[in-house]
Amino acid sequence: MKSETAVPVKDMPKTDPRMKLIAAKLKKESFKPDALIEILHTAQNAYGYLPKEVLSYITKALHLPPSRVYSTVTFYHFFSLKSKGEHTCLVCTGTACYVKGAQAILNEIERGLGLKAGQVTADNKLGVQVARCIGACGLAPAVVLDDEVQAKVTPEEIVQKINAKIGTL
């Protein structure tokens, strides 16, 4: 995997402000190995994904075997080893959204934007994901566009909104 921030690990806290966040979190959790998931959350929020260098930094800081960190990262849906794109479109496929046509939304996104769930555009501008349930069932079908919940959407509407987002970049 090629990462954008290929900086030697020992230098990272000084060069990247995002690493400072992680370093602070590590300190707050007193470098306890059981805080691994909490620290991964911080890293995922800061970078949008978990670059290899960051993982290796956390691994060393917590004195954990890399296998343990890798197995934890790949177990949970929240953590990603790849960039999810500058803009994210998260389609909820929970039961309520399923009953109300989440599949039609995914189909339209694939038709209109050529992206399937889990894919990112070549220029990294947009990533499409699916969520198991975001708990906004009263507003089904729901899509989260850049952290903003879009309630009771139609397939055409959401593609339009995405296009507007990518266009404004």
Place this chain on the structure above:
Amino acid sequence: MNRQDLKTIIYAEKKKEETNKYKHKICVCCGAGCISSGSEEVMKKLQEEIKTRGLENEVEVIPTGCMGPCNQGPLMKFLPEYNIYQKVDCSNISAIVQSQLIEKKPIEDLLLFADSREKPFIDARDDPYFKKQLKIALKNCGHINPERIEDYLVHNGYLALDKVLFEMSPEEVIAEVKQSRIRGRGGAGYPAGLKWETVYKYVNDQKYVICNGDEGDPGAFMDRSVLEGNPHRVLEGMAIAGYAIGANKGYAYIRGEYPLAIKRFELAIKQAKKLGLLGNNILGTTFSFDVEVRIGAGAFVCGEETALIASIEGKRGTPRPRPPFPAESGLWGKPTLINNVETFAAISPIINNGGEWYSEIGTPKSAGTKVFALAGKINYAGLIEVPMGTTLREIVFDIGGGIQNGEDFKAAQTGGPSGGCIPAEHLDVKMDYESLVSLGSIMGSGGLIIMDKSSDMVDVARFFMEFCMDESCGKCVPCRVGTRMMHDLLQKICENKATQIDLDRLEELAVYVKETSLCGLGGSAPNPLLSTLRHFRQEYENRIVQHD
């Protein structure tokens, strides 16, 4: 803060509320649902409007948690009149304020359910939507500002904690919970009092209380709404549990998908600590209790208690065989009490009103009330709380307002991926633990998805099987391989390519997976399949290709 200080604060806050300089209170629903519908802008616009009219000394505007009818949002409630406005738009706020506060009469056309009922109810409490409900766990949701501990204190908050610390022994607290006959609201329905007693009996210098807020069932949002609408109630329940079982540390495991719930719960912890209602020597006693939030990272299996414990310990969330049960050896090998958010939310009313009071609500075997998340093809989707034993028909038609577009009811799905579908001929089933099990479904955490004829039941079974296949942690073979095989067979049936042999194999496999899986995920993964086969077998058989 000691006991006297708490009473003083509550008294002062109540006095303030009574001699309130405000004549009106406007509650704007700021639950996750209404926020998505734009309630934050509504709130801002409303505050501006009140200010421009110079009414800020007469009218108090507060953000609240979920009021219930989520798909009618944003919701705005005027107190003391109990007039609720639905689908509030920034453009009609001025008119509403003018009519409601100056002309003193509500705008009927904009009231709750005005567009779907012949005539809306002026006082929302008269509406069957609310009349049929009984709110205990959700009592203060939608009435108080969840971000102010004082609001909770005015509504007798933390009085139950005060009562147990000064007037009750741990044994008495457990006896009270046992007497209430409350059963775990997470799904399995194990009697909470018994669980508390078991943990209490294990002698150890370190015990833990865990609040399970990993509401992974797709289609369920009860825990989210409780945590967002009244976080202090859950916190108080956890502290009472800590006192009863002898624990001084609690963890709240909340889904990462619920950022607002996490934020409000963390704020609640901070506020309670500041007032000495959490932390060392609570209310001047020798009892100390601290709570930490752990954020889930998106794994359905972590709702299973042993997997959840592994996740709190920072590991892959895989379950382990029980026994030993967490009550004996849980978090870091210490005796641990795990209850669901809704269970903890019901504790303080049980202590305040007595276990007997609670046990008289509901049915003999399932006491109390249950919160349901009503969604799918129903007119009034949202959050409701009803006494156990309320029939499905009452929930769907009296409270939920029937099926959208006047379609016929086809099935209700309860219990998420571990549950099953209830067909129309069982609409009169009482919603309690035993009745649902007898129909091949389960109560589960309370997700209730209503379907009409547009839902294909074979595809519904495939949908849930796909979910379980994805979410299987991979530790035990029956679940890892079995869910995949069942999914592929269901896919084959959906594509009209399966034969009778496939269907027979599917049924056989379902029983194997159910009986041999390590944890509840695999053990209940075949439920949606088995229940749709039981009630909608014809739909399966219609798709079977006949051999020549």
